[in-house]
Amino acid sequence: MRGEPYQSDMFCAEVKNYSQPGGQGTHFDEFLAKCYVAAQIQHHLSDHFMWITWSPFRANSWSTLSSADQVEAAVLQHRSRVFGTDDLDEARKLLDPELARSVAARLWLIVLSEKQETLLPLKDWEAIVAAELTRREGSW
Template structure:
């Protein structure tokens, strides 16, 4: 697959994710990396920025921001390594927000079309799995004053991140169950979710 084909597959995947999430009537996902890139950026402890595929927020009582990583894979591919990076970034972003007293309780969602790491599936959102991912990517910790990463990773933040993670596996056929944008608008007039 060429780079252009891969990018187009990714773009189509992001638009499908947007439609899927908004059709739940619990989320509004107005920004994608393709049309509002800066609104999909978050800053990590090391000062670098991470761009997510989509960003938006929950409707109703929750009102938390949500940042989504979409993987339109047809095989497990390199998802395991990418998922470790996703967890390390979620930790770093959350730790930075807490450190700067700016924590908005951002939630993070991984959406894929193909499961991966099946031998670890039940642990993929556990706090200790997050800690392992951060230790594989200590660069996300920023300046740690020559301390070993094991001493810097905060298990309480790992636990907070664990409670803020979502995992969704989609299939092509699920698209048949998704409300159209017109149906979502109609449903929202009846549901009257706060923020919609």
């Protein structure tokens, strides 16, 4: 990533270019569980976790999708893959609430539209920005 406060941060992203919500909720829960595991093993791309979609989903609970409670619920839902156990009580004991809060704090929910895809910088401006970044930092 470029620009403060994210300069040189790395991210993992899952992209769902769907025209309708479909099964995004199910995929999102799986994504959250994967983010938890990535954060747990301190994966080098886990400064931020981005869910990028073209179709909103779970509109009635949108404001809580990036909450620690949602991360915890997703991890417990996928407990056999995350913790290697089907026992819910055992999984609850293994779950790290602080790690779930950390994942939630790093989570980005991005909804795009086809029209937004046209908002690309002009090639002339892209060249100017590349030249300036190269001058300042030594590489583009």
